[in-house]
Amino acid sequence: xxxxxxxxxxxxxxxxxxxxxxxxxxxxxxxxxxxxxxxxxxxxxxxxxxxxxxxxxxxxxxxxxxxxxxxxxxxxxxxxxxxxxxxxxxxxxxxxxxxxxxxxxxxxxxxxxxxxxxxxxxxxxxxxxxxxxxxxxxxxxxxxxxxxxxxxxxxxxxxxxxxxxxxxxxxxxxxxxxxxxxxxxxxxxxxxxxxxxxxxxxxxxxxxxxxxxxxxxxxxxxxxxxxxxxxxxxxxxxxxxxxxx
Amino acid sequence: xxxxxxxxxxxxxxxxxxxxxxxxxxxxxxxxxxxxxxxxxxxxxxxxxxxxxxxxxxxxxxxxxxxxxxxxxxxxxxxxxxxxxxxxxxxxxxxxxxxxxxxxxxxxxxxxxxxxxxxxxxxxxxxxxxxxxxxxxxxxxxxxxxxxxxxxxxxxxxxxxxxxxxxxxxxxxxxxxxxxxxxxxxxxxxxxxxxxxxxxxxxxxxxxxxxxxxxxxxxxxxxxxxxxxxxxxxxxxxxxxxxx
Numbered sequence: 001x002x003x004x005x006x007x008x009x010x011x012x013x014x015x016x017x018x019x020x021x022x023x024x025x026x027x028x029x030x031x032x033x034x035x036x037x038x039x040x041x042x043x044x045x046x047x048x049x050x051x052x053x054x055x056x057x058x059x060x061x062x063x064x065x066x067x068x069x070x071x072x073x074x075x076x077x078x079x080x081x082x083x084x085x086x087x088x089x090x091x092x093x094x095x096x097x098x099x100x101x102x103x104x105x106x107x108x109x110x111x112x113x114x115x116x117x118x119x120x121x122x123x124x125x126x127x128x129x130x131x132x133x134x135x136x137x138x139x140x141x142x143x144x145x146x147x148x149x150x151x152x153x154x155x156x157x158x159x160x161x162x163x164x165x166x167x168x169x170x171x172x173x174x175x176x177x178x179x180x181x182x183x184x185x186x187x188x189x190x191x192x193x194x195x196x197x198x199x200x201x202x203x204x205x206x207x208x209x210x211x212x213x214x215x216x217x218x219x220x221x222x223x224x225x226x227x228x229x230x231x232x233x234x235x236x237x238x239x240x241x242x243x244x245x
Numbered sequence: 246x247x248x249x250x251x252x253x254x255x256x257x258x259x260x261x262x263x264x265x266x267x268x269x270x271x272x273x274x275x276x277x278x279x280x281x282x283x284x285x286x287x288x289x290x291x292x293x294x295x296x297x298x299x300x301x302x303x304x305x306x307x308x309x310x311x312x313x314x315x316x317x318x319x320x321x322x323x324x325x326x327x328x329x330x331x332x333x334x335x336x337x338x339x340x341x342x343x344x345x346x347x348x349x350x351x352x353x354x355x356x357x358x359x360x361x362x363x364x365x366x367x368x369x370x371x372x373x374x375x376x377x378x379x380x381x382x383x384x385x386x387x388x389x390x391x392x393x394x395x396x397x398x399x400x401x402x403x404x405x406x407x408x409x410x411x412x413x414x415x416x417x418x419x420x421x422x423x424x425x426x427x428x429x430x431x432x433x434x435x436x437x438x439x440x441x442x443x444x445x446x447x448x449x450x451x452x453x454x455x456x457x458x459x460x461x462x463x464x465x466x467x468x469x470x471x472x473x474x475x476x477x478x479x480x481x482x483x484x485x486x487x488x489x
Contacts, residue, residue: 039466046462051455210291215284218465222280225466 008170012098015165020105026166027108030116033162035225037130037155041137042221044152048072048141049217051148063144069206070199074188075140076220082132082184083228089180095126099167106167120168128169131160131177136185143189249414253342256409261349268352270406271360276469278374278403282381283465285396289316292388299451303444310447312388314436317443319384322429326376330424334368341369343411350411364412372413372421375404379425387433 019029052061052068098104099117106113134156142149160174192199206213223230260270292312300310342348343361350357378400386393404418432439450457467474 039463042466043459043462047455047459049455050458211288214291215287218284218287218462219280221462222283222466222469 004172008172009102011171012102012164012167013104015161016104016167019162019165020107023107026106029162029166030108033130033159033166033168035227037134037159038227039225040155041133042225044137044141044148045072045075045221045224048075048144048148051145061145066200066203068144069203070192070196071140071144071189073199073202074185074192075136078136078140078181078185078188079133079224081188082136082181083129085180085184086127086129086132086177089127089176090124093126094124095170095173097125097168098164098170102167104167125169126173127176127180128160128163128173129177130163131156131169131174132181132184134159135178135181139182139185249416250342250346252415253346253348253408253411256405257348257411260406260409261351264351267350270410271352273403274406274410274412276471278378278399279471280469281399282378283468285381285385286316286319286465286468289319289384289388299454300447303440303447313447313450314443315384315387315433317446318387318433318436319380319429321439321442322383322432323377323380323425325432326380326421326425326428327373329428330371330373330376330421333371333424334373337370338368339370339414339417341365341367341412342408342414346411348411369413370417370420371424372404372407372417374407375400375418375421376425376428378403379422380429381425382422383426383429383433387429 020026048068049072050065050068052058052063052065054065056064056066058064058067097117097120099106138149138152138156141152163169164171164174206217260266290313300313301307303310305311341364343350344365382393382396382400385396400422404413404415404422407413408415408418436443446457463474
């Protein structure tokens with residue numbers, strides 16, 4: 001066993017003990033780790049979109065609303081790039097899920113647990129898609145507002161711990177996801193700095209055609225809150241085969 | 246009423262031609278109209294916005310103020326419609342068509358049995374779904390009559406889908422629709438007397454837009470989930486369990 005495997009397993013078992021000590025805690029962790037982070041992500045992006053000072057000079061906060069909106073668009077673009085990178089990494093590093101390797105405490109009905117395991121069977125553990133999403137949002141938010149970034153970081157660590165404790169991921173999967181998220185956001189923000197015109201064009205649409213642009217934006221956030229079920233459904237229709245997500 | 250029954254059977258015959266068509270009807274009757282309702286509310290909120298994102302003057306002269314009051318009227322009207330429709334459904338306790346009529350369902354019998362089990366205990370008259378959609382349609386009409394006609398056609402379509410599935414009779418849908426419309430018009434008619442309720446929320450959107458819009462997103466997402474969180478809170482906090 002390498003040192004990484006040792007640390008991974010030790011942390012995994014420690015978090016699992018914390019979550020698996022009662023059926024109630026385990027069921028709550030399952031419920032919370034499923035949809036809640038995605039809904040919170042959508043709410044955070046909305047918060048960021050309408051935060052910042054109006055006009056061209058920030059006076060109450062450290063950034064203008066225009067800057068905040070550019071960052072929201074960068075986060076959305078980074079999410080697409082990050083998920084793409086994560087999918088590539090999953091094919092390069094085929095790693096089994098912890099629940100298939102380590103004996104974990106799972107105090108729920110076995111048939112329910114088997115269903116959950118089956119739903120994740122087609123996807124490898126490394127890196128975690130969730131961690132990609134968590135850390136893109138944390139870094140995107142934190143790069144503008146440390147006040148906003150700090151609670152988001154606490155939330156990201158909490159949700160990451162939940163997914164490790166449930167046996168869905170190894171701690172290093174979350175770390176890998178965070179690194180991929182950081183790379184994706186870094187690249188997109190670099191493009192945003194060098195070539196901001198596409199960002200500004202999209203933001204201007206929200207001022208010129210709000211009754212059309214905002215419903216489209218809402219649809220995007222709704223799909224984000226559904227773990228991109230609509231987007232992946234569309235990809236499946238185009239590719240003609242199933243895509244695990 | 247015989248036409249009530251005839252319409253249910255005729256529409257059901259139409260969608261029961263194939264399993265695919267019936268599954269489409271189930272899909273369309275489930276979440277789609279609720280997602281569209283949320284989208285419509287967003288479009289209404291941002292419609293007629295001439296400059297900036299805020300209410301400049303808390304008076305009917307301000308087009309943004311006028312429009313947002315309409316949206317609040319739709320929200321409050323929809324809530325009122327629901328409060329009116331639920332006790333009516335309980336009082337009339339009209340059995341759903343699929344319980345008393347030979348409704349055809351060319352899908353897995355287990356799935357259909359589960360749907361019947363969930364909906365069967367609930368009265369059919371009036372439909373609270375169309376009460377909600379009626380409220381939204383009334384809001385769209387108040388903003389733009391042309392778009393109001395589009396909303397009316399959409400409501401009629403989704404109502405027909407629920408009739409075809411045997412969930413409701415046409416009279417349930419018509420009654421629900423008019424309850425929704427009436428409640429919105431009632432709230433809108435009394436909008437000047439309800440300023441104490443609406444204006445503080447509008448102030449919140451002016452002064453704390455980030456928090457106000459994030460909270461609104463949660464409400465809209467809950468509408469797309471057929472108000473699961475709202476009913477959950479009602480059940481947990483007040484012990485009120487509404488069959489849906």
